[in-house]
Amino acid sequence: MLPKFEYYSPTSLSEALDLLEKYGEDAKIIAGGTDLLVSMRDRILKPKCLIDIKKIPELRRIEYKEGVGLTIGAAVTFKDILEYPNLEKKYRVLWEAVKTIGDMILRNRATLVGNICNASPAADSAPALLILDARARIINKNDGVREVPLERFFIGVKKTILKPTEIVKEVFVPEPPANCYGKYVKVMRVQSEDLAVVGVAGLAYRDRGDLIIRLAYSSVAPTPIRVKEVEEVFKKKNMSLDEKIEEAVKISSEKVSPISDVRGSAEYRLNLVKVATRRLIKELVEVV
Amino acid sequence: MSRRKIRFKINGVEKTVEVEPNKTLLWLIREELKLKGTKKACERGDCGLCTVLLNGEPVKSCLVLAVEVDGSDILTVEGLAKNGELAPIQRAFIEHGATQCGFCTPAFLIVGHWLINRNPNPSREEVVEAINGLLCRCTGYKPIIDAILEAAKYMRRT
Numbered sequence: 001m002l003p004k005f006e007y008y009s010p011t012s013l014s015e016a017l018d019l020l021e022k023y024g025e026d027a028k029i030i031a032g033g034t035d036l037l038v039s040m041r042d043r044i045l046k047p048k049c050l051i052d053i054k055k056i057p058e059l060r061r062i063e064y065k066e067g068v069g070l071t072i073g074a075a076v077t078f079k080d081i082l083e084y085p086n087l088e089k090k091y092r093v094l095w096e097a098v099k100t101i102g103d104m105i106l107r108n109r110a111t112l113v114g115n116i117c118n119a120s121p122a123a124d125s126a127p128a129l130l131i132l133d134a135r136a137r138i139i140n141k142n143d144g145v146r147e148v149p150l151e152r153f154f155i156g157v158k159k160t161i162l163k164p165t166e167i168v169k170e171v172f173v174p175e176p177p178a179n180c181y182g183k184y185v186k187v188m189r190v191q192s193e194d195l196a197v198v199g200v201a202g203l204a205y206r207d208r209g210d211l212i213i214r215l216a217y218s219s220v221a222p223t224p225i226r227v228k229e230v231e232e233v234f235k236k237k238n239m240s241l242d243e244k245i246e247e248a249v250k251i252s253s254e255k256v257s258p259i260s261d262v263r264g265s266a267e268y269r270l271n272l273v274k275v276a277t278r279r280l281i282k283e284l285v286e287v288v
Numbered sequence: 289m290s291r292r293k294i295r296f297k298i299n300g301v302e303k304t305v306e307v308e309p310n311k312t313l314l315w316l317i318r319e320e321l322k323l324k325g326t327k328k329a330c331e332r333g334d335c336g337l338c339t340v341l342l343n344g345e346p347v348k349s350c351l352v353l354a355v356e357v358d359g360s361d362i363l364t365v366e367g368l369a370k371n372g373e374l375a376p377i378q379r380a381f382i383e384h385g386a387t388q389c390g391f392c393t394p395a396f397l398i399v400g401h402w403l404i405n406r407n408p409n410p411s412r413e414e415v416v417e418a419i420n421g422l423l424c425r426c427t428g429y430k431p432i433i434d435a436i437l438e439a440a441k442y443m444r445r446t
Contacts, residue, residue: 001310004289004310033351052353105339105346105347106348108345108346109348193334
């Protein structure tokens, strides 16, 4: 049984923002509800009011503009993302990450913006969004839209910079670098529906011949993290590729801070970070 | 907590019901409408045994609020057979002994029915992908997969 609450289903964004202004911390936004309702059932969250945003047309919008980027509205489901034309090619790393989330039935309801607002360290869409330089577009009743890079959006386990009166209207993912290749590696206990023991997203491309590598991780720190320091390693001139890869593996393993839980020990996770990082970079390098 | 009047269609029948916002679609189906084919188990989206079709798409009804289905069309296992005649998916499950203890059967029937109507020629991998979110604790997935593939054959013949 869920705790009691009032339910609103506004049909415009301004109506939703008015409700948020009125209820503040007592309100929660519901889109897919696949995380929220579980937390409410467990009495971790007891909002007095739920604001359902699925009837707001502008939040259901997903749109790719060539040369500009991809806009994913707050009520866009993972299913919508997987079915959007050409995303599998254009935003391969994100598409792959989305495909690993929950299962087909959950993806019919669960949303990408919900995934990042829930701010689980294990959020599978986050590493891909981080290496693609995604930005959250945040709005409240009184101010205009503010854009926040996803790297600054997460501040702790299940914590974001979002204020009680604010809503993430959409996530914007800029046009990926030309001829890039991306991949998401999700290590799980079973080859089925589960959270990641370790997740690694990688993106590689050539900038005037120079190899560029970006890496980000889930399930190995209080928040999903992009390890920017490895990007510098691949810009160095006086190292062989193998040396660079080993240096990147070392840096990544120092930057993460995994914990032990039901899915694996900290030590095991750290080892997985090294193995998965090494393998992923080698695969990326072969393609670009 | 104010009650809300919702109207929806379930298994082809129009209904109007007043519900409290904190009630789930699963509660609506089992407790209000007394349709007990849809099973209640984990109530956190893991097992998938409460899966029904909402506007033609599978959803885990424990994670949908009843108030959210206002204006929707719902199909549960009770709506599969038409005029006393079993649906292809039901015939195939009997044929293959795919029911086992039976507790997960309604969910697998619903998802199998959804899949073969959307894609009457699914590969084994596509069947596995479709049922990924459903747990069978008897763990006999093989007869279930076989039955869904067989039901797809029935569909192609008709």
